[in-house]
Amino acid sequence: AAAEADLADLREGASRGEIESARARVLAAEEDYDLYRFYSTDHTERVAAAAELSLAREALADLLEGASESELDAAEAAVLSAEEALADLLEGASESELDAAEAAVLSAEEALADLLEGASESELDEAEAEVQAALEALDAIENPSEADRMAARAELANAKEALEDLLEGPTPAEIELAEAAVLAADDALADLMAGHSSEEIEALEASVASAEASVASAEADLAELGAGQNSLIVMYGSTPVYRTMKVGSSGEDVRQLEENLAELGHGDEDGFTVDGVFDEATGEAVRGWQAAGGQDPDGMVGVADILFVAGPVRVGSWSQGIEVGQQLASGTALATLTVIQAPVDGQMSTTQRVIASVPLSDRDLVSEGIIVNVELPDDTDIAGTLTSINPSPVLDEQTGENAVEVTILLAEPASEVWIGATVDVEITETLIEDALVVPATALLALVEGGYALEVVAVDGSLRLIGVETGLFVDGDVEVRSPELSAGMSVVVPR
Numbered sequence: 001a002a003a004e005a006d007l008a009d010l011r012e013g014a015s016r017g018e019i020e021s022a023r024a025r026v027l028a029a030e031e032d033y034d035l036y037r038f039y040s041t042d043h044t045e046r047v048a049a050a051a052e053l054s055l056a057r058e059a060l061a062d063l064l065e066g067a068s069e070s071e072l073d074a075a076e077a078a079v080l081s082a083e084e085a086l087a088d089l090l091e092g093a094s095e096s097e098l099d100a101a102e103a104a105v106l107s108a109e110e111a112l113a114d115l116l117e118g119a120s121e122s123e124l125d126e127a128e129a130e131v132q133a134a135l136e137a138l139d140a141i142e143n144p145s146e147a148d149r150m151a152a153r154a155e156l157a158n159a160k161e162a163l164e165d166l167l168e169g170p171t172p173a174e175i176e177l178a179e180a181a182v183l184a185a186d187d188a189l190a191d192l193m194a195g196h197s198s199e200e201i202e203a204l205e206a207s208v209a210s211a212e213a214s215v216a217s218a219e220a221d222l223a224e225l226g227a228g229q230n231s232l233i234v235m236y237g238s239t240p241v242y243r244t245m246k247v248g249s250s251g252e253d254v255r256q257l258e259e260n261l262a263e264l265g266h267g268d269e270d271g272f273t274v275d276g277v278f279d280e281a282t283g284e285a286v287r288g289w290q291a292a293g294g295q296d297p298d299g300m301v302g303v304a305d306i307l308f309v310a311g312p313v314r315v316g317s318w319s320q321g322i323e324v325g326q327q328l329a330s331g332t333a334l335a336t337l338t339v340i341q342a343p344v345d346g347q348m349s350t351t352q353r354v355i356a357s358v359p360l361s362d363r364d365l366v367s368e369g370i371i372v373n374v375e376l377p378d379d380t381d382i383a384g385t386l387t388s389i390n391p392s393p394v395l396d397e398q399t400g401e402n403a404v405e406v407t408i409l410l411a412e413p414a415s416e417v418w419i420g421a422t423v424d425v426e427i428t429e430t431l432i433e434d435a436l437v438v439p440a441t442a443l444l445a446l447v448e449g450g451y452a453l454e455v456v457a458v459d460g461s462l463r464l465i466g467v468e469t470g471l472f473v474d475g476d477v478e479v480r481s482p483e484l485s486a487g488m489s490v491v492v493p494r
Contacts, residue, residue: 022060029053235260237308244302249278252387357403373426384408440477454491
């Protein structure tokens with residue numbers, strides 16, 4: 001009945017009384033809006049009056065237009081649905097529906113009975129046994145017996161001995177002993193060849209073969225140990241080696257490598273250019289340089305292969321007590337490297353750089369080659385170029401957060417008084433192109449949700465325009481609406 005009444009109301013349309021009431025509401029809203037617009041200084045009252053006028057006009061327009069085709073269709077569908085529901089109720093439930101309901105009742109009663117009875121004796125016993133086994137396992141871990149400790153110590157000792165044996169390898173004395181055994185076996189064989197039985201000769205030949213195999217094994221071990229002692233080659237460059245440079249790499253470190261290869265005469269390959277890009281031609285030049293130096297020509301250069309220094313250096317004497325074949329602890333100094341203050345090609349050049357920490361969360365904002373601004377303690381600004389990014393995050397001791405270290409080369413040298421001083425680095429990035437921006441305080445929160453701006457028309461009148469908000473930065477906000485354009489005036493509360 002209610003659905004049919006709603007349908008009848010929609011078909012009849014608004015009554016004369018409803019239309020007159022809506023018109024009266026519009027007239028009252030217009031008077032209030034003019035009053036607040038010209039005589040009130042309260043921004044909130046003016047916005048409320050404008051909103052009321054807009055709602056009154058929309059309500060009058062809806063009454064004058066009458067019900068739309070879609071509203072009539074929806075009302076008719078509601079009537080049909082109500083009639084079908086009534087028919088279903090008058091017919092009663094089907095046999096299958098009754099069976100399903102009875103099955104649900106039986107299942108619920110059985111579940112209730114199981115809960116009221118509680119767990120069975122066997123289930124309780126099984127659960128108690130599992131708890132006891134878990135407690136015993138936990139006690140074995142937290143309180144190991146003396147036998148367990150002794151077994152662990154023995155395994156640790158055996159592992160350490162095996163590791164030490166592998167690290168030490170054959171000593172020169174062991175190799176000399178094996179070589180002496182070969183010589184002795186050869187002499188004995190020669191003596192036997194003079195006149196001994198075939199059995200004795202075969203036994204001595206087997207002894208010689210065993211001794212030769214021992215020598216070959218010892219020499220192989222010695223060669224393997226010798227292969228692990230790689231030399232570090234010094235090249236000119238101000239950017240340190242922090243990665244393995246290979247085909248596909250690019251940056252200032254690659255450019256430095258290419259410059260050194262060209263100076264060393266390995267830049268004659270077709271297509272080789274000093275451009276900071278490690279391509280196939282650079283790889284061929286690296287392989288040629290490696291082959292000439294007796295290295296493995298794999299075409300890659302890493303931190304264990306070369307050391308970049310800013311100028312000429314001199315390698316000092318070896319540290320006292322260092323002998324060939326000695327196993328050294330990590331970090332042991334072998335020799336000192338001293339920078340020689342000498343001009344290159346008759347000119348002295350100085351390149352200043354800044355090491356800065358960028359929060360790990362802002363890693364995507366930086367890339368090699370971007371231009372940054374460096375502000376010195378005296379508020380002087382100097383442009384700089386970000387030349388390298390350390391791929392391994394470090395802990396920033398000042399903030400306690402993970403950060404990425406970047407190297408910045410200054411476009412012009414700063415005063416020597418600021419060397420070692422703390423500076424500020426500004427990195428500017430364009431996040432949104434051609435954005436429309438207004439003060440955030442100009443946004444008006446709408447009752448139905450969202451935001452609007454109060455825009456001043458050419459004739460001085462005001463109207464509300466709904467907007468979508470974007471990025472908020474320093475008190476401003478990006479707004480989007482097809483009705484907005486650059487240069488429009490908006491109302492900003494004081």
